[in-house]
Amino acid sequence: MHFGVFVPQGWRMDLVELAGPVEQWEAMTAVARAADTGPWDSIWLFDHFHTVPEPARETVFEAWTATAALARDTQRVKLGQMVGCNGYRNPALYAKMAATVDVASHGRLYAGLGAGWAEDEWTAYGYPWSSLKDRMGSFRESVELIHRLWTEEDVVFHGKYHSVDKPYVEPRRKPPLWIGGGGEQVTLKLVAQYADACNFGTGQVDVIEHKLSVLRKHCESVGRDYNEIVKSTSLNLFPISPGADPVTATAKARGRYSVEEFREIGAGGGVGLADILTTGEIRSRLERLEEIGVQYVILYIPGVAYDHDPLHLLSSDVVPAFS
Incomplete structure (x- = not known):
């Protein structure tokens, strides 16, 4: 099992305690660099504009420009x-854009793509909000088109x-494509056809087991090797040492917030x-996820x-247990 960690970029109100955007940027970068020196395989960003x-009128750093900058702030x-x-x-x-960042990072990009869901962001930024059917139709065409632009000429x-009409997508690179979402009729079929990795962001064992069974059937239908695709999930958690008091252990990270x-x-x-969760509880949860694939x-x-x-605690007491 491999591990990645999200850097704080503001979307979850996770930079509001800092004085201004430069300090917030440096805090995000500091987490990226800390992960770069640890056992982590990757760092991740969300692609959102509003908190x-x-x-709220708070900083949210844009995902792709931040990815490009962090590519030069990290090494591994x-x-x-x-x-x-x-x-x-x-x-x-x-x-x-993805090809450019893949070059800038010397081949370290995981290119993530999903259909999108945040209506308030779309309308605020002038993107026409359409029906789910149209958003998924656009997504289906985009995944096919991106794959072809990375692998074909003209x-x-x-x-x-x-x-498109013969765009020169140069440098022509094909970074691993990670598709997020669990839609069974469109998204998982696209994973089977084009993706190198998928993500079901629930962390729920029963949901993931079902989605993986659907993905396996789609792979069989299109003749894809199911084992070629990396299966991932995301978890939101704060680790504490066994016996630690949750209120005390989270005090520095919580800032102005109550535990709830x-x-x-x-x-x-x-x-x-x-x-x-304690590190032992986290390991148990991860073991169960590993068992289902x-x-x-x-x-x-x-x-x-x-x-x-907390990052260092995971680095020392959780991640090495699955290496």
């Missing part, structure tokens, strides 16, 4: 987005949502709360911008 759980770790929003960039531009494509607020912010406004876990650590100790 969660509610939009891979860099990815979980995941890039298809609606924010023309697929040919996406292919060009691509001509005239779809319902996207068109801290757990809610750490979950990104999604279903449930970020977990505060999860090969890669991306961890989000609330408050890591203010306290690197």
Whole structure:
């Protein structure tokens, strides 16, 4: 099992304790560099413009420019987005951007892509918000087109949502494509056809088991080797040592928040709360995920911008156990 960690970029209100954007940027970079010197395989960013759980006038660093900069601030770790929003960039531009960052990082890019879901961001930034059917149709065309632009020359494509006429996507590189999402009719079929890795961001064993069974059937239908695809999930958690008091252990990372607020912010406004778990409890959870076929876990650590100790605790007491 391999591990990645999200760097704090502001989306989950995880830079608000810092004085200004430069200090916030340096805090994000410091976490990236800390991961670069540890046992982590990768660092990750979200592709969002507004904070969660509610939009607030707070810093959220843009994913692709941040990825490019962090590529030059690190030496070893891979860099990815979980995941890039298809609606924010023309697929040919996406292919060009990803190839550029892959070169800048000397081949360390994991290119993440998903259909997108944050309606408030789309409308605020002037992207037309369409039906789920149209967003998935656009996503389907984009994945095929990006794959072709990375692997073919003189691509001509005239779809319902996207068109290109022999663009020169140079440098022409093919970084690993990570597709996020668990839609069984479109997304998982695209994973089977084109992806190098997939991500089900739930961390829920029963859900992941089901999604993997669906993916296996799609692979059989299209003649793809199921074992070629990296299966990943994401977890939101704050590690503590066995016997540690959760209130005391999270104090530096929590800042202005109560423990309950801290757990809610750490979950990104999604279903449930970020977990505060001992290292032993985390290892047990990871062992169960490994048993069902999860090969890669991306961890989000609330408050890591203010306290690197949880990152170091995972580095010493959790990640090596699965090496």
